[in-house]
Amino acid sequence: MTTEAIAIAPTTHRQRSPMWFAWRRFTGNKAAIIAGVVLGILILMAIFAPVITPVSPEAQSFLTEALAFPSAQHWFGVDNLGRDFYTRIVYGSRVSLTIGFTAAVFSVVIGIPLGALAGYFGGKTDWFIMRVIELFSVVPPLLAAMLLGALTRGGYFTIILIAALFGWVNVCLLVRAQIKAFREKEFVRAAQALGASPWYIIRRHLIPNSISPIIVGFVLAIPLAMMLEASLSFLGIGVPPPTATWGQMISEGIDFMFFYWHLAVFPTIALAITVLATTLFGDGLRDALDPTLKGR
Amino acid sequence: MLGYILRRLVSVAFTFIVVSLIIFFMMHAIPGGPFDANDMPVSAAVREKLMANLGLDQPLWVQYTRYMWGVLHFDFGVPYQSPGESVTQLLSRAWLPSLVLGGLGVLIGAPLGILLGMAAALNRNTWIDYFASTLATLGLTIPVFVTSMLLILVFAVWLNWLPASGWGKPERWILPIIAYALIPLATYARYTRSAMLDTLNRQFVTVLRAKGLSERRIVFQHVLRNSAIPLVTVFLPMFIGTATGSIFVEAMFRVPGLGAYFVSSIQTRDYPLEMALMLMITFMYCIAYLLSDIVYALINPRIRVGGAE
Numbered sequence: 057m058t059t060e061a062i063a064i065a066p067t068t069h070r071q072r073s074p075m076w077f078a079w080r081r082f083t084g085n086k087a088a089i090i091a092g093v094v095l096g097i098l099i100l101m102a103i104f105a106p107v108i109t110p111v112s113p114e115a116q117s118f119l120t121e122a123l124a125f126p127s128a129q130h131w132f133g134v135d136n137l138g139r140d141f142y143t144r145i146v147y148g149s150r151v152s153l154t155i156g157f158t159a160a161v162f163s164v165v166i167g168i169p170l171g172a173l174a175g176y177f178g179g180k181t182d183w184f185i186m187r188v189i190e191l192f193s194v195v196p197p198l199l200a201a202m203l204l205g206a207l208t209r210g211g212y213f214t215i216i217l218i219a220a221l222f223g224w225v226n227v228c229l230l231v232r233a234q235i236k237a238f239r240e241k242e243f244v245r246a247a248q249a250l251g252a253s254p255w256y257i258i259r260r261h262l263i264p265n266s267i268s269p270i271i272v273g274f275v276l277a278i279p280l281a282m283m284l285e286a287s288l289s290f291l292g293i294g295v296p297p298p299t300a301t302w303g304q305m306i307s308e309g310i311d312f313m314f315f316y317w318h319l320a321v322f323p324t325i326a327l328a329i330t331v332l333a334t335t336l337f338g339d340g341l342r343d344a345l346d347p348t349l350k351g352r
Numbered sequence: 353m354l355g356y357i358l359r360r361l362v363s364v365a366f367t368f369i370v371v372s373l374i375i376f377f378m379m380h381a382i383p384g385g386p387f388d389a390n391d392m393p394v395s396a397a398v399r400e401k402l403m404a405n406l407g408l409d410q411p412l413w414v415q416y417t418r419y420m421w422g423v424l425h426f427d428f429g430v431p432y433q434s435p436g437e438s439v440t441q442l443l444s445r446a447w448l449p450s451l452v453l454g455g456l457g458v459l460i461g462a463p464l465g466i467l468l469g470m471a472a473a474l475n476r477n478t479w480i481d482y483f484a485s486t487l488a489t490l491g492l493t494i495p496v497f498v499t500s501m502l503l504i505l506v507f508a509v510w511l512n513w514l515p516a517s518g519w520g521k522p523e524r525w526i527l528p529i530i531a532y533a534l535i536p537l538a539t540y541a542r543y544t545r546s547a548m549l550d551t552l553n554r555q556f557v558t559v560l561r562a563k564g565l566s567e568r569r570i571v572f573q574h575v576l577r578n579s580a581i582p583l584v585t586v587f588l589p590m591f592i593g594t595a596t597g598s599i600f601v602e603a604m605f606r607v608p609g610l611g612a613y614f615v616s617s618i619q620t621r622d623y624p625l626e627m628a629l630m631l632m633i634t635f636m637y638c639i640a641y642l643l644s645d646i647v648y649a650l651i652n653p654r655i656r657v658g659g660a661e
Contacts, residue, residue, distance in 0.1 A: 190367050194637040195375075196596045199614065199630060203375065206618050207382045283495050290497055290600070291615055306501060310604065313501075314509055324501045328494050335493040 081344040088340020094333040102149040111140050113147035113300045126318055133318040144300040145326050151301045152282045152330055155216055159281035160274050162220030167227025172258045175235030189225050197222040198287060205293040212295055219281035227273035234266040268345035275338035279331045286327055302327040360645050364638045375630045376416050379623060386432045386621040429624030439628045450609035454594030457532025465537040469544025484541050491538025496597050500531040500604035528605045536590055547579035581651055588640035595633055
């Protein structure tokens with residue numbers, strides 16, 4: 057991850073890079089550090105899921121013990137179809153994390169060029185892109201996602217696309233603001249005077265200068281996508297069964313809540329921890345990279 | 353000022369029409385129709401007759417203009433899932449539980465959030481501040497169905513203090529109202545805290561202190577009033593947000609409100625109801641943003657002079 061690269065920033069020189077200060081600010085934020093560690097553990101858990109779980113998540117290996125409470129053998133109990141619940145929770149992190157990260161990547165891929173165009177050219181281009189963003193602001197993402205989900209019959213990639221469709225707006229606004237601020241700087245003026253094309257200036261000068269808001273936008277898009285996925289899966293129009301997802305497990309857990317509490321508690325807590333860790337980590341990065349945005 | 357309002361009005365009306373077009377065509381693009389359900393199949397002839405009666409055999413743009421023309425006259429059509437009444441009747445019946453729970457949630461959560469935010473800003477870096485920040489982060493990040501689930505588990509299943517679900521008796525309202533209230537509480541705690549901290553650092557506060565004004569008067573008469581702008585503008589969108597929140601809260605607490613219709617109208621291709629719900633939410637957001645733009649322009653002259661920005 058990027059934080060590793062920042063860690064090796066030169067500390068022996070008297071002249072400190074902005075990244076060094078960012079790192080100092082980040083490490084000063086205890087909540088963000090803890091969140092980062094938790095997120096790291098979750099990512100490792102998702103990657104090594106087959107290694108740390110006894111059975112496959114779809115295997116109904118424990119039918120005779122269906123709905124068993126947590127025990128030494130089944131840490132989180134067994135679900136109504138005889139599947140080890142701990143295994144399903146661990147595999148659920150794969151869905152949440154991959155959808156979160158991939159959707160964030162797509163959001164950035166859509167958001168950067170549009171934000172750059174709007175910020176650099178201004179005028180009609182900016183007006184048009186801002187009107188498109190206005191369209192997105194009056195439709196609640198969830199309702200549109202429900203429609204789109206029905207239109208495309210749900211599924212893994214559809215959810216990623218839907219999340220990206222609503223995730224790019226934030227990235228676009230952050231990039232636009234940054235590029236608007238840099239457009240009038242002397243070095244950009246100089247580049248224009250030397251005959252550099254707008255495309256070259258955006259690519260060579262403006263986007264590298266927007267790297268902080270881009271990272272911030274990326275990290276903040278992850279929990280939003282995760283929440284969208286969980287919400288859609290909860291409503292039964294997200295990732296279809298038998299794939300283990302937390303939203304789906306929570307919605308099934310409600311039916312068993314009064315007698316078999318473990319089916320409701322574990323996915324709820326897993327989702328809460330993951331979203332919380334990602335958000336706190338993102339907030340920490342944002343405060344470290346761009347102190348002026350703090351608390352927004 | 354009038355010119356600015358007119359410009360915003362045109363822009364908002366345009367947004368509304370574009371959104372209605374997109375939603376209408378997307379809705380009809382979803383494969384399958386209202387009478388394709390597998391549990392009660394109808395013959396092809398009957399289906400054709402039904403479709404013709406409802407005008408569904410017409411080209412889409414005819415259907416769209418017809419529907420929108422009806423909307424202009426406050427006629428939202430007849431829901432396919434309960435043909436005995438109009439969409440307006442159905443919605444006004446389902447609206448009440450959602451409005452009571454969501455409204456009470458916002459009305460309880462917002463003032464509490466403001467108080468918490470103020471307490472946090474005035475006692476910076478004390479346990480009150482940390483408590484407020486923690487609560488705000490939890491409320492803003494954790495999906496509402498997760499908090500609802502935790503509330504049910506703790507207060508209904510384990511402690512057995514309150515009923516978990518239903519509608520009717522006021523004690524059944526408590527848990528859903530808490531679930532709704534958490535979001536405004538968190539939002540307002542966060543906004544109030546940062547707005548107050550911004551204002552407290554301004555020079556005029558130092559002058560007021562030097563003048564010998566009591567801290568209480570500084571806070572309530574000057575700082576709070578100067579921090580109020582962002583608080584006013586987030587209120588309406590947040591209030592409308594409870595409508596989409598109702599999908600989850602009402603499903604969790606089994607409340608017979610608006611929420612379930614959002615999902616069922618999409619799943620059963622109940623076009624008039626679906627369109628009415630979508631238009632209603634979009635319309636309310638449009639009005640909310642228009643109002644907050646106007647309020648902003650009234651407060652801050654730079655915006656209305658700045659023009660089309």
